[in-house]
Amino acid sequence: MFNLLCVLGPTASGKTALAVRMAAELGGEVISADSRQVYRGMDIGTGKDLEEYDYEGRSIPYHLIDIVDAGYKYNVFEYQQDFVKVWKDCKNRNVFPVLCGGSGLYLEAVLKAYRLLAVPVNEALRKTLENKSLSELSVILSAYKRMHNTTDVDTVKRAVRAIEIEEYYKLHSCIEGEFPEIHPLIVGVDVSREVRRTRIDKRLQERLKNGMVEEVQQLLEQDIAPEDLIYYGLEYKYLTLYLTGQLTYEDMVEKLNIAIHQFAKRQMTWFRKMERQGFSIHWIDGNLPMDEKVMLIRELMETGCQSSSV
Incomplete structure (x- = not known):
């Protein structure tokens, strides 16, 4: 019997909305597997979109978001420890955990069931x-x-x-053992390259309009070192380079857009590599209506199907 639902996918695939809906359906809570969303104050650039955790007037609880201060270098070892605490807490409260994210190492470190x-x-x-x-x-x-x-x-x-x-x-x-016995159903949200590119382009423009530059400026004003923000990569790397005068605004937008597309491609490469190593990922068309995606996942959970795509 499955004791964890994992919803994974590349950036802009719609995985968070699906994970939240499934948590609502299962009486569960969402555990984030995103290496940047752990940081407080890094909201727009990491795409937390916390409003997505509201479903039909109720708030779906989430975990491992906003747990450390920006400037800190959180790592996969800490993530494993934090995940185990949350997973055990959910189990003790009879709550079904839904793991959601796109950080391949974080996901795999949990699903491989070993301790680093x-x-x-x-x-x-x-x-x-x-x-x-x-x-x-x-x-x-x-x-x-x-x-x-x-x-x-x-x-x-x-x-x-x-x-x-x-x-x-x-x-x-690695330290073997001392890890809960996890039986996951892994669902991947699949969108075409063209759809993904369009969504990424649109989302970047929306985030820039909604204050992403100001967010990074505020972090710098809080005395977080530029090199620490650059360490986080993607939005924080390129916006910091812009705000410290190393890139023009136009160059920043262009380079950042390219970097996000490359990141999404690397995410998919990682997930395909997981499949080659024996992970059974059930790919669902991300363009399907939400109700159809929910129905497909429910069928997988009920049948324990071992096929890799639906």
Whole structure:
């Protein structure tokens, strides 16, 4: 019997709305699997869209959103620990958990059911990497056998940290056990590349109009270092570069738009890789009416179907 519903998909696929609806249908709560939505004050740029958690006049509870301050470097080890606490709490309250997100490493770390080690800083390694470009670091990272979350590695600092983690795991094994026995139904929200591109373009313009620049400016005024915001990548990287005079507004918008499209493509590559490794992802057409998507998921939950697409 399934004890977790996982709704995954690339950015702008509509996964959050579906996860909220399913939580409402199942008497459940949503657990976020988004590596940026954990940060307070980073709302528009991370696409929290908290109004989506309201369904027919009632608020659907959500977890692992707004749990640490901007400027902090939250990691997958902490995410696993936090997820287990929330999952156990839901179970104890007889609430059905719905995991939702697009951060591949966070999702997989939970669904693989193992515990990672806390990885310390390796100053000597960082010294050897300090003059390398992002493309050079990406080549180094791709050579490791253990899969890493390349979807989020879009800054030099993040790439260095990723290599640091890989090097540590060459010498230290994962801690097996001490993880709840999870039986997930994994549903992927699939939209065509054309639809995804249109949605991303439209959403970026809406966020810029709705105060995304001002949000990043406020974070800078709170004495969060520019390099810390750049570390988070995507919106926070390019808007910080604009606000610190390193990019014009037009260049920022163009580069950010391209980066978001590339990010969505990497997300899909990650999910396909999960399938090759044995994860059964049931892909649902994201363009279907919501009621039809809900019906399909309910059928999967009732039948325990093991096919990979519907």
